[in-house]
Amino acid sequence: MSLRCLVADKMDAAGLQSLTDMGLDVTFNPKLDAADLPAIIAPYTILIVRSTKVQAPTLEAAENLKLVIRAGSGVNTIDCKLAKEKGVRVCNTPGMNAAAVVELAIGHLICCDRRIPLAHRKLIGGEWLKGDFQAAHGLRGRTLGVLGKGNIATLLFAAAKGLGMHVACWSRSLTPEMAEEMGVEYCDCPMKVAEISDAVSINLAYSPALKHFVGAEFLGKMKKGAILVNTSRGDLVDTAALKDAIREKCLRVGLDVYEAEPAKAKDVFADTELMEMVMSATPHVGASTDEASEAVAAEALLVVADFVQKGEFRNCVNM
Numbered sequence: 001m002s003l004r005c006l007v008a009d010k011m012d013a014a015g016l017q018s019l020t021d022m023g024l025d026v027t028f029n030p031k032l033d034a035a036d037l038p039a040i041i042a043p044y045t046i047l048i049v050r051s052t053k054v055q056a057p058t059l060e061a062a063e064n065l066k067l068v069i070r071a072g073s074g075v076n077t078i079d080c081k082l083a084k085e086k087g088v089r090v091c092n093t094p095g096m097n098a099a100a101v102v103e104l105a106i107g108h109l110i111c112c113d114r115r116i117p118l119a120h121r122k123l124i125g126g127e128w129l130k131g132d133f134q135a136a137h138g139l140r141g142r143t144l145g146v147l148g149k150g151n152i153a154t155l156l157f158a159a160a161k162g163l164g165m166h167v168a169c170w171s172r173s174l175t176p177e178m179a180e181e182m183g184v185e186y187c188d189c190p191m192k193v194a195e196i197s198d199a200v201s202i203n204l205a206y207s208p209a210l211k212h213f214v215g216a217e218f219l220g221k222m223k224k225g226a227i228l229v230n231t232s233r234g235d236l237v238d239t240a241a242l243k244d245a246i247r248e249k250c251l252r253v254g255l256d257v258y259e260a261e262p263a264k265a266k267d268v269f270a271d272t273e274l275m276e277m278v279m280s281a282t283p284h285v286g287a288s289t290d291e292a293s294e295a296v297a298a299e300a301l302l303v304v305a306d307f308v309q310k311g312e313f314r315n316c317v318n319m
Contacts, residue, residue: 003308004043008032009050009071015297022308033263034058041065046307048300054078059086067307071300072097072287076206076233080318089313093299095151097287102155104286105201105231108254111280112227113139118279137198140164145197147190149174153203157184168196194221199229206233214238219245227252231286234258239274246277253278256286
């Protein structure tokens with residue numbers, strides 16, 4: 001009997017055909033959400049998701065599940081601990097969407113510096129305010145502070161240097177020697193990043209221990225009028241403290257991620273106050289380019305192939 005595979009998020013026709021060619025019985029339903037999974041998961045051995053959450057009710061109902069593949073790098077939407085207890089391996093596709101996230105981070109950085117979204121809104125309203133929008137700090141020669149040193153951060157270093165920026169970095173695992181090899185300034189603590197940077201990009205992998213890692217203390221250390229970009233995870237930033245910092249320090253903020261994100265791809269976003277305060281915003285689409293989707297799908301297929309053909313778990317995060 002063929003192993004059954006449920007693809008609960010988007011995948012192109014070629015990817016689905018590749019799964020079938022491996023001998024799998026494939027069900028494709030990208031409209032499923034977390035609430036739907038418990039009722040249907042029982043017969044499946046493999047589950048592939050992107051944004052759909054895989055939480056306790058699904059895992060408790062998963063009678064045959066052996067492998068959950070997160071088509072992306074972050075796995076905070078999956079209960080990895082319970083999965084391990086149930087004998088379910090969770091694998092991801094690290095680094096495959098890094099370039100897409102960096103491109104969006106640079107886009108937000110430039111939007112914040114040149115106030116492009118605000119200028120656009122003024123033009124829509126018929127206001128030609130050339131004099132007002134000629135005032136911009138510029139990025140060349142400025143310092144970009146990066147929190148994190150993973151795949152995305154490393155690509156961001158190069159992109160920022162391409163704009164003529166000086167790059168400083170903090171990560172728990174970063175050493176002065178590593179920083180020198182990467183060509184970035186070493187910061188021995190996050191607060192130093194806040195203090196010396198003209199712009200800060202958050203590129204940390206999320207864990208519950210890092211909730212509100214960027215809070216009132218960090219934001220209070222940032223320069224007045226500095227830029228903050230978050231394309232990582234919304235829970236890393238204390239939203240209430242961020243609003244205070246925007247009011248008090250005139251921070252220019254670009255966000256792709258939020259503490260309270262809707263579960264569905266098309267839904268209502270409640271925090272319109274925050275949207276009025278930030279300089280640029282996107283609805284968690286950092287990893288969403290055709291190039292990234294193709295790369296992520298290709299890696300996900302390799303994860304499946306290793307499991308089906310060798311019984312191995314490529315990129316497993318909950319061994």
